[in-house]
Amino acid sequence: MLTLFHHPFCPHSRFIRLALGEFALDPVLAExxxxxxxxxxxxxxxxxxxxxxxxxxxxxxxxxxxxVEYLAEKYGPTEGGTGRDLLGKRISERIEVRRLLAWFNxxxxxxxxxxxxxxxxxxxxxxxxxxxxxxxxxVMRAARRNIRYHLAYIGWLAGQRDWLAGENLSFADxxxxxxxxxxxxxxxxPWSENDHAKNWYARVKSRPSFRPLLAEVSAALPPAPHYAxxxx
Numbered sequence: 001m002l003t004l005f006h007h008p009f010c011p012h013s014r015f016i017r018l019a020l021g022e023f024a025l026d027p028v029l030a031e032x033x034x035x036x037x038x039x040x041x042x043x044x045x046x047x048x049x050x051x052x053x054x055x056x057x058x059x060x061x062x063x064x065x066x067x068v069e070y071l072a073e074k075y076g077p078t079e080g081g082t083g084r085d086l087l088g089k090r091i092s093e094r095i096e097v098r099r100l101l102a103w104f105n106x107x108x109x110x111x112x113x114x115x116x117x118x119x120x121x122x123x124x125x126x127x128x129x130x131x132x133x134x135x136x137x138x139v140m141r142a143a144r145r146n147i148r149y150h151l152a153y154i155g156w157l158a159g160q161r162d163w164l165a166g167e168n169l170s171f172a173d174x175x176x177x178x179x180x181x182x183x184x185x186x187x188x189x190p191w192s193e194n195d196h197a198k199n200w201y202a203r204v205k206s207r208p209s210f211r212p213l214l215a216e217v218s219a220a221l222p223p224a225p226h227y228a229x230x231x232x
Contacts, residue, residue, distance in 0.1 A: 012064040015178035021209025100172035111146040155194035177204040187224030
């Protein structure tokens with residue numbers, strides 16, 4: 001049995017869900033509100049962050065970076081598994097995939113996806129004493145400015161290569177698409193500014209692993225009209 005502690009709007013959680021889908025793994029999803037600081041969750045990950053994956057017979061696997069390496073080792077071609085390679089066969093490929101993972105899971109997260117999700121989603125769900133309240137418009141404005149140069153970089157990569165890290169779909173594509181999917185749900189991605197980025201995202205968005213994400217909507221916060229449209 002495989003369980004993933006996640007939040008529907010956590011971009012790191014979405015990335016791991018996409019990766020699990022590409023490995024044909026169907027986890028039980030347990031929604032976690034990290035700001036509640038549940039003792040049981042902190043025992044799984046003292047850092048108090050999602051995602052955390054628990055697979056029967058193994059210790060908890062905490063954090064997006066550790067989960068990626070776990071999936072590559074256990075389900076990638078080196079261990080038999082499904083034989084799916086999302087990290088790259090050559091060292092040079094793996095370096096580029098890991099570089100882009102850091103770009104999206106650290107830089108993009110810090111500059112774009114986390115501030116927008118915090119201000120527009122999490123603060124709605126948090127109590128005042130947990131940090132909830134009105135969104136900070138200055139923070140949102142800065143994140144919306146930042147997304148423009150990130151989108152330009154994604155477009156440049158997509159225009160030079162078959163996929164973001166090279167010839168094959170990789171963890172890098174899934175990470176980038178996961179972060180963008182949250183922002184796209186909120187309607188804050190300026191797709192009209194870069195056709196290469198838009199066309200690349202449409203390809204990833206059309207994959208079967210993406211369908212569960214597109215099917216999930218929040219009644220309290222409906223998605224942008226084009227969110228689930230594969231031909232947006």
